[in-house]
Amino acid sequence: MWTLILTIISAVMFFGFVAYCWAKFGLLDCYSAYGPCWAKTPPFSWSFNPWSLVTVFTALLLIPVMVELSSGSTWQFTGFLCPALILFVGLTPDYGKNDLANKVHCVCAMVGAAFSIAYILLTATHLWWLLAIYVAIATALTIYYGKYYWCFFFEMAAYISIYTTVFVMICQN
Numbered sequence: 001m002w003t004l005i006l007t008i009i010s011a012v013m014f015f016g017f018v019a020y021c022w023a024k025f026g027l028l029d030c031y032s033a034y035g036p037c038w039a040k041t042p043p044f045s046w047s048f049n050p051w052s053l054v055t056v057f058t059a060l061l062l063i064p065v066m067v068e069l070s071s072g073s074t075w076q077f078t079g080f081l082c083p084a085l086i087l088f089v090g091l092t093p094d095y096g097k098n099d100l101a102n103k104v105h106c107v108c109a110m111v112g113a114a115f116s117i118a119y120i121l122l123t124a125t126h127l128w129w130l131l132a133i134y135v136a137i138a139t140a141l142t143i144y145y146g147k148y149y150w151c152f153f154f155e156m157a158a159y160i161s162i163y164t165t166v167f168v169m170i171c172q173n
Contacts, residue, residue, distance in 0.1 A: 082116045
């Protein structure tokens with residue numbers, strides 16, 4: 001039951017925040033681009049802003065859930081690394097101003113996305129089709145909104161794939 005509660009809190013917080021960011025700042029090229037927008041918004045004119053708080057907190061909530069759900073799997077470490085790397089993304093909202101933060105941010109985002117795919121394909125092998133569906137939807141949205149937004153839609157495909165996979169795994173246990 002605790003896995004369901006943490007996942008619901010994380011999903012509602014994350015997707016609610018993304019929707020709020022889209023309403024407040026418009027559609028941006030990637031999720032991380034909302035970090036600097038918040039840093040320029042009083043009273044949040046500080047580096048560690050609401051974008052960082054939500055990104056870090058939602059990732060922290062998913063770590064124990066994903067590790068628990070993949071218990072006994074050789075690939076359990078992917079359930080830790082996927083959200084842990086996203087946590088580091090949330091800790092680097094100044095990726096546009098600082099070279100080291102930019103490297104950490106970009107590497108952690110890309111490797112975190114790779115581990116999210118690995119988690120689905122290696123620990124929930126029967127759910128591979130979810131990833132295919134969400135990638136197809138991201139492709140369609142990219143075509144509709146324009147190629148400038150491809151990163152945002154594929155990031156959202158990765159997030160919704162993980163959350164859907166986790167919810168299905170919880171329901172199957």
